[in-house]
Amino acid sequence: MVEQTAVLGVASVGLGMVLSPGPNMMYLVSRSTGQGRRAGLVSLAGVAAGFLVYLVAANLGLAVLFAAFPGLLTVIRVAGALYLLWLAWKTLKPGGVSVFTAREVPPDPPRRLFVMGLMTNLLNPKIALLYVSVIPQFVDLDRGNVLLQGVILGCVQIAVALLVNLSIVLAAGGIAGFLSARPSWLRAQRLAMGSVLAVLAVALLFAHR
Template sequence: MVTVGAVLGIALVALGLVLTPGPNMVYLVSRSVTQGRRAGLVSLLGVAVGFLVYLGAAVAGIATVFMLVPPLYVAVKLAGAAYLLWLAWQALRPGGRSAFAPAPLPPDRPRRLFTMGLVTNLLNPKIAILYVSLLPQFIDPARGHVAVQSLLLGLTQISIALTVNGLIVLTAGTVSAFLTRRPAWARAQRYVMGSVLAGLAIRIAADRSRAAVATP
């Protein structure tokens, strides 16, 4: 079964990703600020279903593909590290924009809110990289069924992502106003998240011990 270290590791990755501005955060904040908390929560429900789709794919055998084709695992792993570095640069670069400076959106009905949340998550490269490249690194075939480990680690990620995103939806208006009045805090938010992502990217790219995950 999964170790406490693996759970804590995927939890840290999930927390770093969910707190870093990306398609999900930008959409949920914009929707919550412009249309209210109820609209944000309906959109979040669509995001949740998107997570379950990715989790189902992971449990169905993404890790098995990596076992059969080890070079593919290495390539995707390096791609994941590169993408995390790109996200870190987006947060740290001069003139970077906080996700809590939302773009105006026209009001939508609940069905469209749900659909847009789902599609935004399914097309979110951060989540694709998480399930294709990062999640398998915390799986050890020697500790039991790979699918069960994928399920438990995926549920850990989903729990953290939905909890944080739910808090973001409920507090988006307040946080947006706070950061607008205090630009130094907005910069600090970007710098902290950018530094966390950069550290994760370097660790993933340099860590060769997890390459055994992709070995039969």
């Protein structure tokens, strides 16, 4: 039904996206380091729910909606780019802190953690673009059920994203402890992540699709 090359292609794109800094990663790391591993796992469950929403919506005609109202995708893209620029500024500004800096945060109840994870993912421009313009390119009209292909490829992306994010949640505390003992490494990580966020924002802002 789905070619192996399509599965590998979606897995590669999904891996590249989940490894690049963005709202999902920053939220999961901040909750895992600030409130503990359990809070990170609940937040990850919300992120997973957001992926499922996109999976269902995309296969029920989200791409058709954006095709009918192309300005809507532009609004999401520009808003997402501005959000990434804001995250980059928060990271790079004088006095900014690394996402891996251990700090006290007000504990949120599980329901709020889940909802925040869900909303962070739903408002993530990278995920919207992934499901609207990238994954559909791997669907082959000559290989049968298009809906089933879309669901399978979406599930591949979700599996890759959740495995990587789970690793981040489980390792966040250890990474934070490692970096806190090495201030120069912490500054380097902050500069690197902030710079990547800024580059992603500019690329997204000037993207044609």
